[in-house]
Amino acid sequence: MSGGSVAVSTRKKRQAGKDVAVQGTNDSSIVSKCSMVSLGYFNDPFLKGFANKTTRRAPLINRGYYVRAKAVDYSLSCFLQQTASYSQRQILSLGAGFDSLYFRLKANGELKNVIVYEVDFPDVVQRKATLIKNKQEFVELIGCIDEIRPAQMGRLFLSGMDYKLLGIDLTEIVELDKLLMETGLNPACPTLILSEVVLTYMRCESSSAVIHWAADRFSSAVFVLYEQIHPADPFGQVMQRHFTQLNSTLHAIIQFPEKETQRRRFLNEGWEECHCIDMNEFYVGFIPEQEKQRIEMLEPFDECEEWHLKCSHYLILSASKGDLRKCLLLRPPPGFRLNKLDTLDPLRIAVSLCETETENPLLRRFGHCSSFIAPNIVVTSGGFGSRGGQHGRLRDISLMIKNGPVWKCSSVKDQGSIHLLTERMFHSMTTLCDSQCIIFGGRTSPLKPLTSLVCLNCDMSDGAISSINLSVKEIECSGNAPSPRWRHTATEVIYKGQRYLFVCGGRSPKELALNDWHFLSLEDYNWADIPVNGPTPESRHSHSACSWKGGVLIAGGLGATQIPLASIFHLRPTSTGFTWDRIETVSSFIPRYAHTAHIIDDELILLGGVAIHSDSTPELTLIDLKTGQSFHYCIDTNLVKWPLMLHNHSSVLLLKERQVLIIGGGGNCFSFGTHLNHQPVLLRLPEIR
Numbered sequence: 001m002s003g004g005s006v007a008v009s010t011r012k013k014r015q016a017g018k019d020v021a022v023q024g025t026n027d028s029s030i031v032s033k034c035s036m037v038s039l040g041y042f043n044d045p046f047l048k049g050f051a052n053k054t055t056r057r058a059p060l061i062n063r064g065y066y067v068r069a070k071a072v073d074y075s076l077s078c079f080l081q082q083t084a085s086y087s088q089r090q091i092l093s094l095g096a097g098f099d100s101l102y103f104r105l106k107a108n109g110e111l112k113n114v115i116v117y118e119v120d121f122p123d124v125v126q127r128k129a130t131l132i133k134n135k136q137e138f139v140e141l142i143g144c145i146d147e148i149r150p151a152q153m154g155r156l157f158l159s160g161m162d163y164k165l166l167g168i169d170l171t172e173i174v175e176l177d178k179l180l181m182e183t184g185l186n187p188a189c190p191t192l193i194l195s196e197v198v199l200t201y202m203r204c205e206s207s208s209a210v211i212h213w214a215a216d217r218f219s220s221a222v223f224v225l226y227e228q229i230h231p232a233d234p235f236g237q238v239m240q241r242h243f244t245q246l247n248s249t250l251h252a253i254i255q256f257p258e259k260e261t262q263r264r265r266f267l268n269e270g271w272e273e274c275h276c277i278d279m280n281e282f283y284v285g286f287i288p289e290q291e292k293q294r295i296e297m298l299e300p301f302d303e304c305e306e307w308h309l310k311c312s313h314y315l316i317l318s319a320s321k322g323d324l325r326k327c328l329l330l331r332p333p334p335g336f337r338l339n340k341l342d343t344l345d346p347l348r349i350a351v352s353l354c355e356t357e358t359e360n361p362l363l364r365r366f367g368h369c370s371s372f373i374a375p376n377i378v379v380t381s382g383g384f385g386s387r388g389g390q391h392g393r394l395r396d397i398s399l400m401i402k403n404g405p406v407w408k409c410s411s412v413k414d415q416g417s418i419h420l421l422t423e424r425m426f427h428s429m430t431t432l433c434d435s436q437c438i439i440f441g442g443r444t445s446p447l448k449p450l451t452s453l454v455c456l457n458c459d460m461s462d463g464a465i466s467s468i469n470l471s472v473k474e475i476e477c478s479g480n481a482p483s484p485r486w487r488h489t490a491t492e493v494i495y496k497g498q499r500y501l502f503v504c505g506g507r508s509p510k511e512l513a514l515n516d517w518h519f520l521s522l523e524d525y526n527w528a529d530i531p532v533n534g535p536t537p538e539s540r541h542s543h544s545a546c547s548w549k550g551g552v553l554i555a556g557g558l559g560a561t562q563i564p565l566a567s568i569f570h571l572r573p574t575s576t577g578f579t580w581d582r583i584e585t586v587s588s589f590i591p592r593y594a595h596t597a598h599i600i601d602d603e604l605i606l607l608g609g610v611a612i613h614s615d616s617t618p619e620l621t622l623i624d625l626k627t628g629q630s631f632h633y634c635i636d637t638n639l640v641k642w643p644l645m646l647h648n649h650s651s652v653l654l655l656k657e658r659q660v661l662i663i664g665g666g667g668n669c670f671s672f673g674t675h676l677n678h679q680p681v682l683l684r685l686p687e688i689r
Helices: 003-038 059-082 101-107 122-133 136-142 173-182 204-217 234-245 259-268 279-286 289-296 304-312
Strands: 089-094 114-120 146-148 157-159 163-167 191-196 221-228 273-278 314-321 347-353 369-374 377-381 384-387 390-393 397-403 406-412 428-432 436-440 443-445 453-459 469-474 489-495 498-504 517-521 526-528 544-548 551-555 568-573 578-583 596-600 603-607 620-624 630-636 650-654 659-663 666-668 674-676 681-684
Touching: 003 059, 059 089, 059 101, 059 191, 059 221, 059 279, 059 304, 059 314, 101 114, 101 136, 114 122, 114 173, 122 136, 122 157, 122 163, 173 204, 204 221, 204 259, 204 314, 221 259, 234 304, 259 273, 259 314, 273 279, 279 304, 279 314, 304 314, 304 666, 369 428, 369 436, 369 453, 369 650, 377 436, 377 453, 377 659, 428 489, 428 498, 436 498, 489 544, 489 551, 489 568, 498 551, 544 596, 551 596, 551 603, 596 650, 603 659
Parallel strands: 089 114, 089 191, 114 163, 191 221, 347 630
Antiparallel strands: 146 157, 157 163, 221 314, 273 314, 347 681, 369 377, 377 397, 384 390, 397 406, 428 436, 436 453, 453 469, 489 498, 498 517, 517 526, 544 551, 551 568, 568 578, 596 603, 603 620, 620 630, 650 659, 659 681, 666 674
8 A cells, every 4th residue: 555545544544533523522412402401491302312311411501502402493483484485495404413403393383395404424314313213203203204325325315205314424515415406405495504513523624615505506595503612712722622632623613713703704605694693692682581580490500600601602693695685683682792892902911820839739719719818828718629639619728828929838628617617609708907807608509508607817926927827716696697698799898987897799599699788897796787878789799899998899790680790889988877889980891790809099900700791801901990991901821821711710919019819710611621720820910001
């Protein structure tokens, strides 16, 4: 065998391995879809007929597959309604896998004058055909079934009156066209072409050939594409790595990384009209409020950040031509994209790894709190991270002790009464001026909020860092205590010369976002009633709060409608209590939540967070509280060799150095695995321009 023949053979084997891996994504997808259906997210009684096992997926995965199913179903409904008067219509599903689209629509009486064509790899089609023939309910819906396997092509066909199942590789575009024409596809009648996470697995020249062929072949058609976008941000990097490890590389996302590049791609390949939105925009603009409320009640859910990030990394696209040019106009909800960070010409600032004497794996966590508890000593508690080789909620206390430019890391597991902290997430930790931290609220699960208030004390009586002693004491409070909550804030304020803990917002098992606040006296631990006037801030959780001018400045957060907020409020002390003042900003302020915040003089620093109104992550924003002017910065992570996720992190302000120490952060990246930031990093803050 010649060297050229060996190379060709090797390439074919490698491609065959990739094809098998891509086919494997079908098996995983059908299990996730069945999980979503079994819990009542979406009605499809036929999916289970194609699954060889059933597994309950995590709520985040169920929601992700739900919004995908709704987006595709919406597209199908628009097409069927718009073409109802035609005597013949067609649906062509590319890479259909074990999709039950035909059976669901047929059983619902929605396929009048419609022929459904499904195309996939011959091996996938053969497996699907066997499943169909062995289930009477499938056979009855199709009616008379013919099975044909042309010897010269080695491809499987399953043919009914209005259902055609074809086995062929989509890269064989000439043979695909020939096969479709031979089985009755009519290029002149209205056609919907559907591709759900299929073309991206093909090399771009092959997938573009499919897009061009469809535009050229059909006189009146709409092409619906569901696919990934945004490969460059941290979530996108984790997503890409996941598919690469599965030997199912995402090709299109590199060459066509954004909505606009995808839109231009279809227009350049011959389509007359093209619109696309990400799944956040679809969920907000196309899912009725009553349906959203129903979904919220199906499972306990507290992965807001990961949900919004997942939705921002998938789009639904409609390209159309001919009589169907206006069939499916997917446009963002009104006012949804008024603020776009990429139009604000953000500057770039660098982040560097924090130099540590020892590595502490327990600093890899999210949903935790960090704060100075003594000079040069940062304490971190709670959250979700790695313990004993497995992920779970953490009880251990981690310390970072600054000694010159180097930080020493250590953990406290069994010292004194540390066990009283319990395993908690999304609690608050407020440093007092006497080497104490007050820890309040949090949760173990979305159904189990914690009500305890504990005081963490740092004893360095001999002044030596080596003799740090931490103790925990649970505090009994009097008065009317707040309802149990997490994702709230707790900030020290001064009223009539006395110190109070101001607890604001959060969420609970019954309320998606709370709209209340409470004052706890730090002298006698009594929940006090202090008058507060002014415009009441919106319900919110996962916002930030900073002490400022004797009061509190709160910013951002996630509202009751699950939309990030852009409002900033100042709780200002008065002679009779406090009053709320709304802080107006002159320039655009990207709505966000799950960020951290600090104040230096009259500068508000917002670090990280999750946004759904922008194509760019709002990594750092400085707001001049005197002028209301905002300044946006992108973080250069060249010195960090792993994706730096800036949500559900904690941060500590190093005032003298004008730096921020960022600890932890990350989350569950849909079905792509859990990502935790590997180690603390330092961010040098810019001066306001």
